[in-house]
Amino acid sequence: xxxNILDVIDLSVEIPTRHNILKPxxxxxFNIKRGEILGVVGESGAGKSMAGNAIIGLLERPAxxxxxxxxxNKKRIDNLPAESMRKIRGKEIGMIFxxxxxxxxxxxPIGEQLTxxxxxxxxxxxxxxxxxxITLLEEVRIPAATQRINAYPHQFSGGxxxxxxxxxxxxxxxxxxxxxxxxxxxxxxxxxxxISVLKKICKERGTAIMLxxxxxxVIAESADRVAVMxxxxxxxxxxxxxxxxxxxHPYTVGLMGSIPALKGDNERLVQIPGSMPRLxxxxxGCSFHPRCEKAFEPCYNKRPxxxxxxxxxxxxxxxxxxxxxx
Amino acid sequence: xxxxxxxxxxxxxxxxxxxxxxxxxxxxxREKKQFLRAVDDVSFSIIEGESFALVGESGxxxxxxxxxxxxxxxxxxxxxxxDNIDISDKNKKEELxxLRAEIQMIFxxxxxxxxxxxxxxxIIAEPLKSFKLxxxxxxxxxxxxxxxxxxxxxxxxxxxxxxxFSGGQRQRICxxxxxxxxxxxxxxxxxxxxxxxxxxxxxLNLMRDLQDEFGLTFLFISHDLSxxxxxxxxxxxxxxxxxxxIANPKVLFENPQHPYTRMLLDAIPDLEMxxxxxxxxxxxxxxxxxxxxGCTFHPRCPYADEECKIKIPAPINIKGIMVACHGVARGRxxxxx
Numbered sequence: 001x002x003x004n005i006l007d008v009i010d011l012s013v014e015i016p017t018r019h020n021i022l023k024p025x026x027x028x029x030f031n032i033k034r035g036e037i038l039g040v041v042g043e044s045g046a047g048k049s050m051a052g053n054a055i056i057g058l059l060e061r062p063a064x065x066x067x068x069x070x071x072x073n074k075k076r077i078d079n080l081p082a083e084s085m086r087k088i089r090g091k092e093i094g095m096i097f098x099x100x101x102x103x104x105x106x107x108x109p110i111g112e113q114l115t116x117x118x119x120x121x122x123x124x125x126x127x128x129x130x131x132x133x134i135t136l137l138e139e140v141r142i143p144a145a146t147q148r149i150n151a152y153p154h155q156f157s158g159g160x161x162x163x164x165x166x167x168x169x170x171x172x173x174x175x176x177x178x179x180x181x182x183x184x185x186x187x188x189x190x191x192x193x194x195i196s197v198l199k200k201i202c203k204e205r206g207t208a209i210m211l212x213x214x215x216x217x218v219i220a221e222s223a224d225r226v227a228v229m230x231x232x233x234x235x236x237x238x239x240x241x242x243x244x245x246x247x248x249h250p251y252t253v254g255l256m257g258s259i260p261a262l263k264g265d266n267e268r269l270v271q272i273p274g275s276m277p278r279l280x281x282x283x284x285g286c287s288f289h290p291r292c293e294k295a296f297e298p299c300y301n302k303r304p305x306x307x308x309x310x311x312x313x314x315x316x317x318x319x320x321x322x323x324x325x326x
Numbered sequence: 327x328x329x330x331x332x333x334x335x336x337x338x339x340x341x342x343x344x345x346x347x348x349x350x351x352x353x354x355x356r357e358k359k360q361f362l363r364a365v366d367d368v369s370f371s372i373i374e375g376e377s378f379a380l381v382g383e384s385g386x387x388x389x390x391x392x393x394x395x396x397x398x399x400x401x402x403x404x405x406x407x408x409d410n411i412d413i414s415d416k417n418k419k420e421e422l423x424x425l426r427a428e429i430q431m432i433f434x435x436x437x438x439x440x441x442x443x444x445x446x447x448x449i450i451a452e453p454l455k456s457f458k459l460x461x462x463x464x465x466x467x468x469x470x471x472x473x474x475x476x477x478x479x480x481x482x483x484x485x486x487x488x489x490x491f492s493g494g495q496r497q498r499i500c501x502x503x504x505x506x507x508x509x510x511x512x513x514x515x516x517x518x519x520x521x522x523x524x525x526x527x528x529x530l531n532l533m534r535d536l537q538d539e540f541g542l543t544f545l546f547i548s549h550d551l552s553x554x555x556x557x558x559x560x561x562x563x564x565x566x567x568x569x570x571x572i573a574n575p576k577v578l579f580e581n582p583q584h585p586y587t588r589m590l591l592d593a594i595p596d597l598e599m600x601x602x603x604x605x606x607x608x609x610x611x612x613x614x615x616x617x618x619x620g621c622t623f624h625p626r627c628p629y630a631d632e633e634c635k636i637k638i639p640a641p642i643n644i645k646g647i648m649v650a651c652h653g654v655a656r657g658r659x660x661x662x663x
Contacts, residue, residue, distance in 0.1 A: 043522035157610050187383035187549065189607045192593040214522065217552075217595030244597055258527030260556035262579060262596055268534075269527035269556070275492045276522075 004071075005175050005208035006032040006055070011068035011078075013047075013054050013232075015279075022279040024050040024063070026232035029306065032176065035206040037199070039223030039240065041213060041255075045276045047232040048212045052178045054078075055210070056093050057085040073175060091121040094169030094207075098181040100161035103168075104153040110137075110164050111149035114171055121172035136167040140197050159190035166197060173205070180212045195222050216259055220244055228252050231277055231287040238312025248314045250292045286317065298323055333374040333511060333543045334395070339404035341365040341390050345615060362615050364390040366567040368404075369641075372560075374510070377537070377544040379554040379575075382564035383590075385611050388547045391564075392515045395545060396431050408511060427457040430504035434516035436496035440488040446499055447484030450474070453506040473502040477532060494525035501532065505540075513545045518553060530556060551594050555579055563587050566614055566622040569641075572648040583649040585627045585659065621652065629653040 013025035024047045032038045040048045053059050055070055057077070070078040072092060077085065089095070097103045105113055114133035115126060124132070130149070137145035140163040153161055162182060169177055179198065183191040199222055202209050211223055219226055219240060227237040228249065236249040247253045257270025274291045277283060283290050289299040298304075298317045306313040307320070317323050346352060346359040365387040372378040380388040393399040395406055397413055406413050408429065411421050430453075433439040440449055450470045453459070460466045471481040477498040488496055497517065504512055517533070518526040530553065536542060548554050554561055555575045562572045563586065571584040582588045593607055609626045612618055621639050624630040633652050641650040653659040 043524060159610055187611075188551070189383060189590060189593040190610060192595070192607055195595070215595070216523070216597060220597045221595040255524060256597070258524045259597065260527075260530070260552040262552050262555060262594065263598075266556050269531055271527045271531055272524040273528075275494055275525055 003034055004031040005034055005073060006210070007069075007071040008051075008055065009069045009071070011051065011054060011070060012066045013050055013059065013063055014066035015063045017062075017280075020280065023066075023282070024232050024279055025054060028068070028234055030227055030234065030237060032208040032210055034175070034208055035202055036225065037202055037209045037211055037223045039211045039213065039219035039226040040229060041216060041219055041226060042229035043214060043255075043276055045231070045279070046229040048229050049180055050232075051229070052180050052210065052212050056089055056095060056178055057082075058089075087121075090117060090174070091172045092174050092176065094172075094174040094177040096162075096165050096169050096177065096179040096182045098184050100158065100165045100185070101153065103165045104161060106153055109150045109152055110156075114149075114164075114168060117168060117171040133167075133171075136170060137164070139170070139201070140164075140167045141193070142167075157190075158186055159193060162186060162190075162194055163197060166194070166201070170201060170205075170207070174207065176208045176210065177201075178210045178212070181214070182211070183218055184213070184215070191218070192221075198222060216244070216256065228255070231282055232279075233287065233315065234306060234313075235288065235316070236312060236314045237306065238310075242310070242312050246310075246312075248309055248312060248319065249288075249316045250294050250318070251288050254291075286315075294318055296323075331374040332371045333409060334372040334378075334545065335407040336368060336370050336391075336395065337405045337407070339365055339368045339391065339394060339406065340402050341387075341394060341399065342402045360615055363567050363617070364614065365394070365401075368564075368567075368569050370560075370562055370569065370572060372511075372543055372545060374543055375537075375541045376559040377546050377557050379546040379548060379558035379561045380564055380569075381548055381551055381554050381561060381590075383549060383611055385566070385614055386564040387567040387614075388549075388564050389515055390567075392431070392513050392545065392547045396429055396513050397426075427453070427459070427507040428510045430507060430509040430512050432497070432500050432504050432512060432514045432517045435520050436493055436500055437488075437520070439500055440496060442488055444487075445484065446474075446486055446488065446491075449488070449499065450484070450503050450506055453503060457507050459507060469506070473506055476505065476536070477502045478528075492525075493521050494528055497521060497525075497529050498532070501529075501536070505536065508540075509542070511543045511545070513547070515547045516549070517546075519548070519550065526553070533557070551579075551591065563590065566611065566617055568622065568650065569648075570623065570650050574646070577647060581661075583644070583647055583654050583659075584623075584651050585629055585653065586623050589626070621650075627653075629659050631658070 008028055008030050011025060011028040015022040028051055042048045054065055065078050069076055111133055115129040118129040118132055134145050134149060142163050183194050201207055223240045226240050226243045227234045230251050236252045247256050254270055254272035272291050285301045286299045286304050289295040304315045304317050306315045309319045341364050343362045343364055345362045368391055380391060382388045394401050411425050447470045450473055451466050454466050454469060460469055470484055474481050474484055479498055518529050546557055558575050560572060561575045561578050562569045565586050571587045582591050589607055618625050620636045621634040624634040639650045639652045641648050642655050
């Protein structure tokens, strides 16, 4: 059961500009197992969406994969030509984006959009595709799916639309779903419903989900493992419980402390000074060092690599044996 | 501690928007005029030096309340009294002009609320000039420098344009502008929802420091319950234009009374990792043009009965908690475990 659906090895994305080469994603390493939700968190500009787009092959020129490999179901997909990648997208990788209104065609009834996708990838008859579309809509808990199959996207509320998008992503039974901020545009109560739908499909179908979000709460509710990204790199990756309760990297510690608590006293929030560096101005060494209180000598010029600390992997010199005592 | 002066008093505030189609379409399609009650009979008061927060989901009318309180929208019914002056009283022009300087607003989007063609020092100096608070250019620029350093920016940042700043820094500029006229009362409409959490923490800390320093009174509008709990002394929960519950945030979070508040609090993802089973949430906010009769929450409420479908519940006061619910009033709703 614990086979890897997705393997990302040393993935780097580069954007050449007139002056220099920007690296929004820099040496990512992670995998997602069958039936597992991997949360990818980070603040804006951390490169989490860029990493998602690189995996599904939707990078916009001039951004391109400069280095590394992406393996999906033991098949290398990062070097495939556009046409074969198009067949994989939708069939083997489903996608859910932040804004459900822009992911759906406003001029077509949702049933038509679903059957179109199903027929394209599964090669079944129109009748069967329609039945399947209704089953999918029921699965994402849209009430009265049979009646609403011919409704247009504008007739649905935001939360219902996002369910349609999830149904669309699942249409061809993909083994991997990449959900990029799927609940950010929604209210909390609707968000809770969407999270429970995502968890359900993950459990029932064994779909691997890469959940990209900036909301630690969403991650805590749904993810099995979390990767914390900062300026294009994973700074810490591990089981959700460990990351939330025992964060190790100073950035993760700061990130957790800056979330206002729902219990206890309203003490001052922990604040990380400054903000995420711009892509054209990434500091040398550990890119977090200008904001880090614990920065010491190696941080200024040597980049830390992910190494195993307890159950998690952390990229920080503080935990390096060679520097620990020195 | 803050004195117990009531600075802002809002009395049965109502705002109805006309959302009808144009006249000709109404005639041709035989449709009646349509009205949207965005805010319906909202009353609350804010004690000087405290923060009052309004929470609710999108469409609950919280931003409309904010706009009416600062005078950007006229109320259809009801009154707003700030510092003992009724702001809809057009006879008191002179007093109102003075009062304007004491009310300021911070908006959600720090990208849209700053003029991109103005330098930051001009942006911050605008309230000083329009309220004629400082006489000479020299005094103005001294005050601008002071305001910039107050919000944690450098005096030299005044010569820059807004696009040269990050989102958090822009929100600091907005705060500096709001503070320029030495206001007593600041209305903050989702001040941190466009920001990342680490930046949000910086802004929230800054706002609390400024409140302590100047004794500011905040009306805080937010959909983020954790932010509200962190900032407010009192929280009003809105649903479809009405306030369903007002309480101290600690009480509200530990012992919510109204079924909607309970549902909302149950929906927030927490970081406790308790893996508790959540009650699935039923339904969504109904269409505000055609809201349900009686208590507008009744179609989604597990405790609703016949009375809830007919009668709008009146707010009652239980141990300092204001709650508008028939079930709570009749003791039908079991205490939260």
